[in-house]
Amino acid sequence: MSTITSTALQTSYPPILPKSxxxxxxxxxxxxxxxxxxxxxxxxQPEEDPSVLARLKRLEEHYVAHGMRRTCEGILVCHEHNHPHILMLQIANAFFKLPGDYLHAEDDEIEGFKIRLNERLAPVGTQFSGEGVNEEWEIGDTLAQWWRPNFETFMYPFIPAHVTRPKECKKLYFIQLPRRKVLSVPKNMKLLAVPLFELYDNTARYGPQLSAIPHLLSRYNFEFVDENGQVVAVTPGGGPDGDYVPKTKVLAGGDEEMKEDGIKDENGIQ
Incomplete structure (x- = not known):
């Protein structure tokens, strides 16, 4: 019975070094x-359209005049007790949406997007001063594209095979928030901080676009910093502090009490 020695397993090819x-x-x-x-x-800031039908009619008019409408929205992320939270607007205690809006036909995408973010969230006048008031928006990665095939409320994260002329493209951008920033929301809206786990798989409340945000952010690891700039937790390896359970917070605007009845998603679907 032959014995395989170590010399029989040698090769003339150099070893392949593993990747970092x-x-x-x-x-x-x-x-x-x-x-x-x-x-x-x-x-x-009153809504431009009194109804969903009026909004779709305006979309059709834009398409006839300029072609496909471009919309940009921002995913702004901070943390509370080492759990990521998304800054989100709520309108009329019913509709949830990300900051941003459609672009004018002549707008450069990034610069036009910054203008729309300022319209929604930038402070005005001399209400605030100091660090963070005039902080520039840092537009990061494009995390998703949603397509509106027809003049309807439904949007999809792909273009259906039979559609050659989509009516709208909505891009979701990651917004890297700086260490300090001042945000002001219109009085008829609420600015919320919504924890990721609240969004995850929650299409009934937030709709398909917003409930997909945890999936979109799974491409990143997070480094959680405290008020003194010290790293206190990282992904993986650190969760919420103690027994704290993250929950949605109303940061500014609207009524103080959140109404649970009649909540609709971003497309107005009950």
């Missing part, structure tokens, strides 16, 4: 605590 453990790994994003940010209110 950091190779092809998620980007690490630094998140600052919710307490680092200042929130206020500003003048009411």
């Amino acid at each position: 453990f950091n190779g092809n790994q998620p980007k690490t994003i630094r998140l600052y605590p919710l307490s680092n940010y200042t929130f206020g209110t500003k003048e009411t």
Whole structure:
């Protein structure tokens, strides 16, 4: 019975060195605590359309004049007790949406998007001063594209095979929040901080676009920083502090009490 020696397993090919453990790994994003940010209110910004039908009619008019409409919305992330929270608007105690809006036909996408973010969230006048008031928006990765095939409320994360001329493309961008920032929301809206676990698989309340945000953010690792700038937790390896259970917080605007009845998703579907 022959014995295989170590010399029989040798090869003339050089060894293949393994890739670094950091190779092809998620980007690490630094998140600052919710307490680092200042929130206020500003003048009411009424909705442009009194109904869903009116909104779709305006979309059709835009398409005839300019072609496909472009919409940009921002995913702004901070943390509360080392759990990521998304800053989100609520309108009329019913509709949830991300900050942003459709772009004018002549707008450059990024610059036009910054203008829309300022319209929604930038402070006005001399209400606030100091660090974070005039902080520039840092537009990060495009995390998703949603397509509106027809003049209907439904949007999809793909273009259906039979559609060659979609009517709208909505892009969701990651917004890297700075260490400090002042945000002001129109009085007729609420600015909420919604924890990721509340959004996950919750299409009944938030609709398909918003409930998909935890999936979109899973491409990143997070580094959680306290008010003093010290890293207190990282992904993986650190969760919420103690027995704290993250929950949605009303940061500014609207009524003080959240109404649970009649909640609809971003497409107005009960």
